[in-house]
Amino acid sequence: MINCLSTIFPSFFCTDHPVSSTSHLTLEGCLAVREGMARQDVLYALTTGAANFLGIAHKTGAIRDGLLADFVIWDKHPLNLDAQVVATYIKGTKVYAREEGLTQ
16 A cells, blocks of 8 residues: 555655654664565655655755765665665765764
């Protein structure tokens, strides 16, 4: 049922960071998959869908020419609860690498 609804209603996840950690987004995504939402729909909702909702899809939300290049590299599929961040890039600049700690 959720898969049918996600084609009709825009889906996105959000947080009230810094009050609620952004790490909860992974858990929320995993719970959505457990309840029947397709992984690709969850990833879209966490990225492009959220950017569309916020009105910033012209800046971020996908990896393509002309966008800010904000992205995370994971050691496993990001919707695995035991996945760990390997590196984080903001505007194309590495700001975190697991083996290096915080770089900026």
